[in-house]
Amino acid sequence: MQTALRTTLPETELASRANFVPQARVVREERQEERQAQTTGLPLSIRGLRKSFVDNEVLRGIDLHIPAGQFVAIVGKSGCGKSTLLRLIAGLEKFEAGSISFGQDVQPEDIRVMFQEPRLLPWARVLANVEVGLGRDRSSGDAHARAEKALTEVGLADKRDQWPSVLSGGQKQRVALGRALVSRPRVLAFDEPLGALDALTRISMQRLLERVWRDQGFTAILVTHDVSEAVALADRVLVIDEGRIAHDVTVNAARPRERGSAELASLEGSILSHLLSAEDRT
Ligand SMILES: Nc1ncnc2c1ncn2[C@@H]1O[C@H](COP(=O)(O)OP(=O)(O)OP(=O)(O)O)[C@@H](O)[C@H]1O
Numbered sequence: 001m002q003t004a005l006r007t008t009l010p011e012t013e014l015a016s017r018a019n020f021v022p023q024a025r026v027v028r029e030e031r032q033e034e035r036q037a038q039t040t041g042l043p044l045s046i047r048g049l050r051k052s053f054v055d056n057e058v059l060r061g062i063d064l065h066i067p068a069g070q071f072v073a074i075v076g077k078s079g080c081g082k083s084t085l086l087r088l089i090a091g092l093e094k095f096e097a098g099s100i101s102f103g104q105d106v107q108p109e110d111i112r113v114m115f116q117e118p119r120l121l122p123w124a125r126v127l128a129n130v131e132v133g134l135g136r137d138r139s140s141g142d143a144h145a146r147a148e149k150a151l152t153e154v155g156l157a158d159k160r161d162q163w164p165s166v167l168s169g170g171q172k173q174r175v176a177l178g179r180a181l182v183s184r185p186r187v188l189a190f191d192e193p194l195g196a197l198d199a200l201t202r203i204s205m206q207r208l209l210e211r212v213w214r215d216q217g218f219t220a221i222l223v224t225h226d227v228s229e230a231v232a233l234a235d236r237v238l239v240i241d242e243g244r245i246a247h248d249v250t251v252n253a254a255r256p257r258e259r260g261s262a263e264l265a266s267l268e269g270s271i272l273s274h275l276l277s278a279e280d281r282t
């Protein structure tokens with residue numbers, strides 16, 4: 001705790017026990033303002049990352065550098081370790097070897113994950129569900145205002161007093177996105193967030209994801225099974241195979257991207273052939 005505080009108080013003496021809590025609050029409020037003002041993403045460097053579950057060696061040496069603010073998509077056959085990698089990045093799981101660094105100390109609010117299922121609290125209204133994403137800042141005076149702003153960003157301001165049960169699947173995912181955005185994360189990881197949505201809702205959510213990423217500048221890491229989604233949204237597509245990054249494909253197409261363009265279709269074709277050759281080996 002003291003080490004963490006020291007790193008957030010450069011050039012400042014470590015708080016004495018008497019003023020430790022008030023100082024911590026000031027630091028938190030300052031950090032909050034800093035996060036709101038400066039919403040640029042963090043870079044991510046992964047070196048020699050290994051993760052096993054008992055005798056199942058899932059990640060066998062992941063080396064990866066993601067520059068700040070890049071949009072990266074991760075694809076790979078089922079069970080290759082995509083969700084495991086996201087969970088490690090988000091600090092939700094421990095690893096045996098290697099390192100993950102963001103170039104500076106991070107707070108839990110800086111890194112967020114959005115999952116395929118919205119995971120809303122059924123007993124809380126929409127606005128309160130979004131406030132959950134504020135974590136430790138949930139009790140701060142501007143929690144309502146920040147949650148309202150996040151709901152507006154995802155186009156659901158008019159649903160703030162609804163219960164989750166009356167929302168459509170797409171609307172629930174928007175609430176989940178609002179909850180992920182409300183803390184102004186600097187790295188936002190998505191684990192197949194659109195997998196359960198119908199085709200049209202999916203396209204509108206893809207546009208929303210791209211818009212909030214452009215507006216807020218966080219570093220985005222999207223796990224998806226849909227290669228056309230990967231090339232439509234990402235600057236770069238990583239293919240994981242046999243516990244490593246087997247292919248690292250840059251998507252240079254200008255934004256806004258034209259879906260179904262020859263350029264994207266050709267990239268999609270080559271990524272699919274990498275995936276199929278991995279599949280054929282099993
Ligand atoms: N908590 C766990 N305990 C034991 N094994 C696990 C655990 N979590 C994941 N695994 C195993 O690790 C491997 C990778 O799982 P992971 O969920 O990361 O795959 P994935 O690439 O996300 O697959 P999918 O595309 O189906 O979501 C699988 O073999 C899985 O069974």
Ligand SMILES: [Mg+2]
Nearest residue numbers: 082083084191
């Ligand atoms: Mg998964």
